Structure formats: structure tokens, C-alpha cells
Amino acid sequence: MARRIIKRNRRELDQGRRFFLTRAGILSGSAALLAAGGYFTYSDQPLRHRAEPVADLPDFRVERSLHYPMLAIVRGSQVDAMVRQAVEKLGGIGRFINKGDRVLLKPNVGWDRMPEQAANTGPEVVGAVVNLCREAGAGAIWVSDISMNDPQRCFSRSGILQAVQQAGGEVVLCDKEDFRVANMGGDLLKQWPISRFVLQADKIINLPIVKHHSLSGCTLAMKNWYGVLGGRRNQLHQDIHTSIVDLANAFKPTLTLMDAVRVLKRNGPSGGNPADVARENTVIASLDEVALDSFALAFLGLTPEQVPFLSLAQRRNLGQVDWRSLHFSESQIG
Amino acid sequence: MPGLRTIRRIYAFFFFGLFLFFLFSTDFNHLKGYEVSLFLEMNPLTALATFLTSGTLYKGLALSGLILIPTLFLGRFFCSWVCPLGILNQWLSHFANHRRPAESHQVNRYRPLYRIKYYLLALLLVLSGFGVLQIGLLDPIALITRSFVLSVLPGADRAGMGIYLNAPLFHGGVFVTALLFILLIANRFLTRFWCRVLCPLGALLGVFSQWSLFRIRRDIDKCTDCSKCLHDCQGGCDPHHELRVTECHLCMNCLEQCPESALHFGLPRAQSSVGKPLDVGRRRLLETAVGGVVLYPMLRSSTTAQASPTPEVIRPPGSLEEGDFLARCIKCAACMRVCPTNVLQPALLESGFEGLWTPILINRQGYCEHHCVLCGQVCPTAAIRPISVEEKVGQSPFEKPITLGTAFFDRGRCLPWAMQTPCIVCEEVCPTSPKAIWYRSTQVVDRKGAMRQVKQPYVEPSACIGCGICENKCPVMDKAAIRVTSVGESRSKKNRMILDGIG
Numbered sequence: 001m002a003r004r005i006i007k008r009n010r011r012e013l014d015q016g017r018r019f020f021l022t023r024a025g026i027l028s029g030s031a032a033l034l035a036a037g038g039y040f041t042y043s044d045q046p047l048r049h050r051a052e053p054v055a056d057l058p059d060f061r062v063e064r065s066l067h068y069p070m071l072a073i074v075r076g077s078q079v080d081a082m083v084r085q086a087v088e089k090l091g092g093i094g095r096f097i098n099k100g101d102r103v104l105l106k107p108n109v110g111w112d113r114m115p116e117q118a119a120n121t122g123p124e125v126v127g128a129v130v131n132l133c134r135e136a137g138a139g140a141i142w143v144s145d146i147s148m149n150d151p152q153r154c155f156s157r158s159g160i161l162q163a164v165q166q167a168g169g170e171v172v173l174c175d176k177e178d179f180r181v182a183n184m185g186g187d188l189l190k191q192w193p194i195s196r197f198v199l200q201a202d203k204i205i206n207l208p209i210v211k212h213h214s215l216s217g218c219t220l221a222m223k224n225w226y227g228v229l230g231g232r233r234n235q236l237h238q239d240i241h242t243s244i245v246d247l248a249n250a251f252k253p254t255l256t257l258m259d260a261v262r263v264l265k266r267n268g269p270s271g272g273n274p275a276d277v278a279r280e281n282t283v284i285a286s287l288d289e290v291a292l293d294s295f296a297l298a299f300l301g302l303t304p305e306q307v308p309f310l311s312l313a314q315r316r317n318l319g320q321v322d323w324r325s326l327h328f329s330e331s332q333i334g
Numbered sequence: 335m336p337g338l339r340t341i342r343r344i345y346a347f348f349f350f351g352l353f354l355f356f357l358f359s360t361d362f363n364h365l366k367g368y369e370v371s372l373f374l375e376m377n378p379l380t381a382l383a384t385f386l387t388s389g390t391l392y393k394g395l396a397l398s399g400l401i402l403i404p405t406l407f408l409g410r411f412f413c414s415w416v417c418p419l420g421i422l423n424q425w426l427s428h429f430a431n432h433r434r435p436a437e438s439h440q441v442n443r444y445r446p447l448y449r450i451k452y453y454l455l456a457l458l459l460v461l462s463g464f465g466v467l468q469i470g471l472l473d474p475i476a477l478i479t480r481s482f483v484l485s486v487l488p489g490a491d492r493a494g495m496g497i498y499l500n501a502p503l504f505h506g507g508v509f510v511t512a513l514l515f516i517l518l519i520a521n522r523f524l525t526r527f528w529c530r531v532l533c534p535l536g537a538l539l540g541v542f543s544q545w546s547l548f549r550i551r552r553d554i555d556k557c558t559d560c561s562k563c564l565h566d567c568q569g570g571c572d573p574h575h576e577l578r579v580t581e582c583h584l585c586m587n588c589l590e591q592c593p594e595s596a597l598h599f600g601l602p603r604a605q606s607s608v609g610k611p612l613d614v615g616r617r618r619l620l621e622t623a624v625g626g627v628v629l630y631p632m633l634r635s636s637t638t639a640q641a642s643p644t645p646e647v648i649r650p651p652g653s654l655e656e657g658d659f660l661a662r663c664i665k666c667a668a669c670m671r672v673c674p675t676n677v678l679q680p681a682l683l684e685s686g687f688e689g690l691w692t693p694i695l696i697n698r699q700g701y702c703e704h705h706c707v708l709c710g711q712v713c714p715t716a717a718i719r720p721i722s723v724e725e726k727v728g729q730s731p732f733e734k735p736i737t738l739g740t741a742f743f744d745r746g747r748c749l750p751w752a753m754q755t756p757c758i759v760c761e762e763v764c765p766t767s768p769k770a771i772w773y774r775s776t777q778v779v780d781r782k783g784a785m786r787q788v789k790q791p792y793v794e795p796s797a798c799i800g801c802g803i804c805e806n807k808c809p810v811m812d813k814a815a816i817r818v819t820s821v822g823e824s825r826s827k828k829n830r831m832i833l834d835g836i837g
Binding site: 112148149150151152153156157173175176213214215232234235237238239240267269270271272273276 | 499704758767803
């Protein structure tokens with residue numbers, strides 16, 4: 001004990017030239033560092049400007065071909081065969097997916113509902129498309145959506161999680177860190193946070209389901225792009241038709257495959273009552289979302305005049321409302 | 335053959351691991367029929383206090399016999415072998431120990447301070463007898479479960495451990511964190527401060543352990559009075575002298591530290607020293623009981639949701655009527671762990687002091703998922719009954735869905751009502767079928783005199799279940815233009831507005 005105190009109290013030599021010069025040197029150096037620190041951090045702004053990088057959205061479409069139809073409508077009872085047939089009519093999966101491509105599938109998985117309630121894209125449809133992508137040699141097959149209800153429940157209870165895992169794909173859910181701001185270039189939507197998987201994918205396949213919607217009349221392919229948005233997307237209702245067109249303008253998928261096997265005719269988009277669901281047993285593949293949405297209106301008893309976003313989209317050259325004017329194919333199997 | 339201390343350490347690792355595993359498993363993806371509430375259910379204090387408040391030993395709480403009956407024979411083995419808070423305190427006391435042997439011996443002697451826990455227990459049980467359940471504040475299992483759910487797990491997730499998709503936030507969670515922190519740091523100043531001084535469950539087990547046959551015994555012939563047994567004594571139970579069995583945690587450290595092998599655990603031998611009884615006077619106990627009797631009417635004199643329904647006290651689906659709910663809820667926060675949307679939040683004073691840290695729904699944080707009944711599945715005391723999905727949504731054989739409250743529009747903030755702007759997000763997300771929110775297309779005149787067509791929403795109170803998704807998704811961010819209050823909740827006969835013939 002005593003020795004420790006002596007050690008601590010031993011005084012430094014605090015006089016003489018050497019002491020003065022070293023101490024003065026240390027102090028001047030510290031003063032210079034302080035001044036330099038002040039100089040380099042000085043600002044007339046209260047905060048440092050943090051520029052968030054803004055991504056540009058790629059165009060995921062493949063080259064147009066006069067050889068294949070723009071719209072392939074397949075009716076039947078075997079969902080897997082119908083999906084294959086629809087894609088085959090448009091040139092086969094090989095036209096859209098190359099070996100090693102990272103593919104993002106965007107079904108509608110908005111709600112904690114069962115397949116029979118038809119509030120989400122059918123698990124058979126999603127599973128069939130995952131299978132096709134796998135056969136085409138895709139490097140990664142991601143299935144993702146930003147759900148309205150709890151995402152884990154939505155994917156699990158819609159049967160999509162199980163279907164995707166069985167077919168060899170991967171369900172990827174977005175947490176708060178998984179959003180990137182992207183240029184939307186729309187009339188209303190300028191910049192908006194979107195799922196990072198959109199920016200990291202090589203190809204995107206849109207997998208909407210046909211549903212009634214109380215504000216826009218219907219939820220189809222173009223409106224399905226709500227599901228890659230983060231941020232305050234519930235504000236888009238305030239001008240829903242312009243928003244939908246802006247989304248269709250920003251997101252240009254490789255392929256769109258619409259599930260009209262079960263159709264939610266009323267109480268959309270969340271539904272819940274199986275009595276509101278009717279079987280239409282149809283799958284449609286398309287390269288023109290406007291034409292596709294226009295075609296699907298018939299399931300809901302709507303006409304293009306009742307759905308303003310269709311003509312708005314045509315005016316922005318996003319596609320044809322009059323789907324019959326395009327090269328299309330209709331077939332029936334099984 | 336490993337020593338008893340080694341065996342105790344293995345048990346401690348196992349049970350703490352099991353506690354963490356159950357806690358981790360308490361969510362939608364991992365809840366696969368494990369008895370995740372096991373620690374809460376096998377708690378004799380919960381069983382006894384809820385029996386006193388409502389007269390039943392509910393289902394899983396019968397498991398508390400697994401702890402209580404062995405305690406009669408063996409003493410407080412629970413405290414160092416099973417209790418997750420006790421184990422955590424032990425680890426901290428052990429690793430934060432910076433004392434020299436002489437200081438340790440001083441710290442680990444019995445002190446009259448340790449009686450406090452018995453008085454606390456008496457007070458809490460007297461209050462329970464009157465139907466006021468406050469054991470949850472201090473019950474170690476409820477306390478550590480709550481602390482882990484509200485602060486440790488979300489904190490671990492923020493540190494990058496990936497437990498949640500998005501880490502939850504909790505209303506006033508910092509108070510729970512602070513309490514845990516204080517209790518853990520206290521170990522540095524007094525070994526196992528919590529277990530020795532405050533723990534009411536330890537006190538209960540202490541009472542039950544006083545006749546135990548198996549205990550630490552000292553051979554007075556072999557003992558040289560070196561006091562080395564005090565070096566790591568966890569309970570402060572005087573193994574060097576006349577053992578206070580009610581304080582002994584059976585940590586078995588003294589057995590290993592005795593250089594003369596004068597200590598053994600088991601039945602008495604010829605030269606074994608005698609023990610000391612419970613150090614609590616009858617008179618003091620009576621005073622405490624009288625204190626409880628006096629405190630009770632005063633506690634009941636503050637405004638509570640029970641006395642008059644409070645708009646923000648919205649309870650989880652299947653909750654008992656407010657009085658019964660408070661008589662069964664131990665504030666363990668298991669429901670808040672399992673809730674998928676983070677809507678279940680620990681109340682502060684919304685439902686009176688008695689309701690501190692009981693679950694309420696804060697719809698700006700989340701909403702009640704229509705087909706989810708997980709909170710009732712994990713509730714150890716059935717303050718939230720384990721309802722089925724059919725009962726919740728009102729499918730046959732149930733006539734009506736369970737209603738948590740009713741949504742009301744604030745027309746001064748609602749976009750179609752106040753600002754001639756289309757919206758009806760609330761109608762879109764309404765989960766009932768037919769939807770409880772309906773709208774009428776109306777021509778309105780804007781500031782410039784132009785006619786605009788907007789859909790103005792209404793609530794149908796008989797269809798609204800009070801799930802709060804409309805409030806949660808409303809684009810008016812700070813204070814939603816549609817808000818749920820508790821009126822119309824199924825569990826209350828009093829808190830109603832529409833004439834339905836049940837008075």
C-alpha cells in the first residue's frame with residue numbers, strides 16, 4: 001500500500017528548457033489540431049447534407065416479336081397446365097428467362113386470407129411459375145410482396161410460402177432496411193421507396209389476381225405494383241387512377257401472368273367471404289398490361305369507361321385498351 | 335462423479351437455455367405446440383395468488399406442483415437451478431465479484447434486511463385475497479419474461495441478431511429496461527440482491543422449505559470455523575453456523591469450498607449442527623397484513639377502467655371483463671411477444687395503477703390481425719382466454735364475433751369529409767365481410783366552387799369489431815381520422831352504446 005502511494009506521488013521534473021520545449025510543443029500541436037478540426041467541420045447549415053442515392057428503374061421487358069401473340073388466354077381446370085400453355089403461347093419461358101437470371105415474382109399477397117377467399121394470387125399459379133423459372137435455369141427465384149396484413153401470416157396462410165418452397169423458390173420479405181428510393185418519373189409519383197429486390201433482379205414477372213376494389217373498381221395487373229412500394233403508400237388513394245398509371249409507367253415487367261381461376265367479385269380487395277368468390281378457371285399471360293387489365297374487366301362486369309386509369313394509360317402509350325386489336329390467342333385445355 | 339455444484343451449473347445452463355428457447359419460439363413461425371409458457375405456469379406464486387383472486391387453479395398452473403412439492407423436501411432448489419432471473423443474478427454476482435475473501439464473508443452473512451421479501455409476499459397475498467393481483471410487478475418469472483420481451487429481445491435484434499422481421503417498439507418500454515438494469519447492477523453491491531431481499535417467489539418457497547429434510551448440514555466436529563464456506567454463498571444463509579434453510583438457494587458452492595469436508599447435503603448425521611427457523615416474527619407479519627387491509631381501499635380509490643370505462647383501454651381478443659382481467663393478468667408480456675403486429679403494448683396508467691404493464695391495444699403501433707388468436711394461446715393465467723379463430727370471427731357455432739371496441743370517424747380530419755379528397759383506405763382494409771366501413775358517393779363543392787365526387791365513409795357499429803386496422807392504416811399520420819375506442823367491447827356489459835336489450 002505504502003509503496004503505491006509513493007509511486008503515484010513521484011513528481012515530474014517541471015522546470016528547465018527541455019521541459020518547456022516539449023510541453024509547449026504538445027500544447028501548440030493540440031491547439032493546431034483543435035483549430036483544424038473547427039475549420040474542417042465549420043458549416044452554415046445545422047445538419048450535414050445526407051443525400052440518399054436515388055436509383056433508376058431498369059426496363060425488364062424482352063424484345064417485341066411479331067411472331068408471338070401479346071395476349072394468351074387459357075381456360076381449363078389444371079392450373080399448372082394452364083400456366084404452361086399460356087407461357088408457351090407467348091414463346092415459352094426460354095424467351096423470357098435466361099440461364100442464371102435472378103427472377104423476382106410479384107404475386108398479390110396483401111392479406112391474411114386462405115386461397116378459397118381469393119384475396120391473394122393462388123398458390124398453384126405461383127408454384128407453377130416458380131417451376132417454369134427453375135426449368136429455365138434461373139439463378140435465383142425470389143417471391144416477394146409488401147403485404148397489408150402481417151407478411152409472415154399472409155405468405156403462410158395464403159399457401160404461397162409452402163408452394164414456393166416446394167417448387168424450389170425463395171420467399172423474401174422486406175424489413176425496414178430493404179427499401180431504396182427510386183425515380184418513378186410519373187405525373188404524381190416522383191421518387192418513392194421501393195423493395196430492393198426490384199433493383200437487384202434481372203427479370204420480373206408480375207402475378208396479379210383479378211379482384212374487386214372499392215375505390216378503383218378493380219385490382220388487376222397495373223395496380224399490383226402497389227405491392228413493391230414502401231413509404232406512405234396509403235396516400236395514393238387520394239388520386240388512385242393517376243397513381244396506378246404512374247406505377248405501370250415506372251415498372252415494366254418481363255412478363256405478366258394473371259390469375260383468374262378464382263375471382264373476388266365483391267367486398268374487395270380484402271374479401272373474406274367465400275360467397276363473394278366465383279370460379280372463372282382462366283389464366284392469361286400478357287406483354288401488354290393495359291390490354292390485359294382491359295380484358296379482365298369482364299370478370300367483374302365492368303367496362304373500360306368505368307375504369308379511368310385504362311384510358312389514361314393508353315394516352316401515356318403504355319398499351320392498348322382495345323385488346324382485340326392486338327395479336328392474341330385463346331385456348332382451352334383439360 | 336461430478337460434484338453437486340457442477341450438476342447445479344449444468345441445470346442452470348439448461349433451464350436458462352430453455353427459457354430463451356421458449357421465448358424465441360413464442361411467435362407465429364415457431365409456435366408449434368411447445369409449452370412455451372412453461373416457466374410462467376410452473377410458478378407457485380402465480381398459482382397461489384390467482385387462486386386467491388379468482389378461486390381456481392387454472393389448467394397449466396397445476397404444473398406449479400412440480401416446483402412446490404419437491405421444495406417441501408429439498409428446499410429452495412428452484413432459485414439457483416431453475417429460475418432464469420435467479421440464474422442471471424447468480425452469473426452476474428459471480429462475474430462482478432471483486433471482493434477479497436474477508437469482504438466476501440462479510441457480505442455473505444445473513445442480514446435482517448432479507449426479511450423484506452417475506453413482508454412483501456405477505457402484502458401481495460393479502461391484496462390478492464381482496465382480488466387485487468399485483469404479484470406480477472415483482473414475480474421473478476413475470477419480471478424477467480416482461481423484461482426480455484419488452485427490452486432485451488428488441489435490443490438484441492437492433493444489435494443485429496435478427497429475431498424479428500422488424501423489431502417491435504413498446505409504450506414506455508424504457509421503464510421496464512430501467513428496472514431490469516437496476517436489479518442486475520445491484521448484484522455488484524450485494525450478491526443476489528434481488529433474490530435475497532426482494533423476491534416474493536423466493537419468500538414463498540422459503541416458507542415451504544422450512545421443514546425440508548434434505549439440506550446443507552455442517553459437521554461440528556470436523557468444522558474448524560474458517561468461514562471459507564461463506565466465500566461464494568449465494569443465499570446468505572450462514573452455512574458456517576446454524577443454517578437458515580429458508581434462505582439457502584442450494585447453490586452447493588459451500589460444499590466445494592470447505593477444506594475439511596465438514597459440509598454435506600442430505601439427511602442429518604450424528605454430529606450435524608442444528609438450523610435456524612424462519613426469521614419473521616408473527617407480530618411483524620400481522621402488521622404487514624393490517625397494512626394490506628388498509629392499503630386496499632385506498633388503492634381502489636383511484637379512477638380505473640373498471641370503475642368507469644376508459645376509451646383507450648382496449649384489451650386483446652378473449653380478455654375477461656376488466657375486473658376479472660386485472661384479477662388474473664400477471665403483466666408477463668407473453669402476449670406482447672407473440673403479437674404479430676406489435677399492437678399489444680404495456681399500459682402505463684391508462685387503466686389505473688393496478689393495470690400497469692397489462693396489455694392494451696395501441697392502434698397506431700399495429701392492429702389486431704383478424705384471424706390471429708395467439709395472445710390467448712400463450713397467456714398463462716387465461717386473463718386472455720384461449721379462444722378459437724371461429725369464436726373470434728363469429729363463425730358457427732358462434733353467433734357474433736368478439737368485439738374489442740368501435741371505430742369512430744373524426745370528420746374534421748378525414749380527407750373526404752373535411753378536404754374533399756378521395757381516400758377510403760379504411761374501407762379497403764376493413765376485414766369483416768360485409769365491411770363495417772361503408773361509404774356514400776357524394777357531390778361536394780370545393781373552395782373554388784367546383785363540384786367533386788367523393789366517397790364519404792361511415793361506420794356500421796353492429797359490424798365493427800374494433801380491430802383497429804382502419805386507424806393503423808389511416809394516411810393522416812399523427813392522429814388518425816378514424817380511431818377505435820373501447821365502447822362496444824364484447825367482454826363488458828356496461829361499456830356499450832347501442833340498445834341491444836341486455837341492460
